[in-house]
Amino acid sequence: MNDAIKAIDDYARILFRYRIRTEWETRERCAEKGFDSESIEALIERLKERGLLDDDRFLRMYLYEGLTLKKKGIYVLREELSRLGIARDQIMEAWRALSKREDIPALLAQWASKEKSFDPNRWKTKMLKRGFESEDIGQALEVLEDRD
Template identity: 25%
Template sequence: MPKITRITTQKKSKNRYNIFLDHGQGEAYGFSVDEELLVKFHLRKSMEIDESMIAALIQKDTIHKTYTLAIHYLSYRMRSEKEIRDYLVKKEADDEQIDEVMNRLREEKLVDDQEFANSLVRTRVQTSSKGPLLVKKELIEKGVSASGAEEALQFFPFDKAVEKALKFAEKKAASEKKKSQRQLIQTIQQNLMQKGFQSDVIKEVFEQLPEEEGEDTEWEAIVYQGEKLLKKFERKAEGYELKQKIKTGLYRKGFSFDLIERFIEEKINER
């Protein structure tokens, strides 16, 4: 029966040990184990150890290495079960090892998809511009069930969604003053939908959003857009054709017929 002749600490990993064995033909390297297994199985010099135990120790050590990988991955932030499984697959752990590691992580309360979902929602509310629908999509992509994601969204209440969406809308409105009021509203609405805010949130935002109405504001916008169109088309068209191109362009940008006619009258006909 093989006998342990020497146990040495690995140079690059002080909590791992190399086990040297004598099978009756002199000392040779046998296998390595983590400190936890060394202590648990009371491995020591001169201890006799059969082949079945060696195989069992190697298997347990492999699982322990997989567990250590998972713990390291969890050390940065909470993870969903799917994230951990995907990570371990990339590290070439087999399914049986992964299942055993996941069971241990659950028993030790180190992985819990609902707690993960709750935490991620709270974080996104504080640090992200995403709306509830995008946050829910992110949770599901990370392996959280639809019901679990929905439950976690209790931490993203309606008033908080409105507050976040309104802040974005006000910033967008301030940076898009050269657009027509109609186009600005469409832009903000589209952006909020893309960010994952629900229709009732968007409706509330427009009820609270300060209106930038007034003839002067809209006139400044149409002059800015109209002059851009004029520069674009004046070398390619003139007269009636030029006016029609500018009218069409301004209408597509959301300006009213009356304001467009005023622009044509004051900025084109007077040229």
């Protein structure tokens, strides 16, 4: 293995040790580090062949974890993913698929019911800031009202 390949492979290990990356992000980070485009493209192909670089899988995981673990809505997640080089139409398509599997208003209602002092207006503002759609928030509030 020549020194250039070893150097870029070592750098990729460092990048992927922290978290998985998008193809765009991997390409950008390697270019910033000074690797030539030929070495970068060869690395990208090797990573894809090994299944370590898969933008679709990255997107699905990022959206699911963002929603369920970090309690972020589509508007915040879309901006974050756009900065990582994922196209907006891809993001929205994956979000629609996730929305079919996960009942977002029910998740929101579940989170709201765990709040110690619940003020609907403050909670709605908080969820809007986290990037949730007002329609989902409204449905969650209806679910909470029905429980009372």
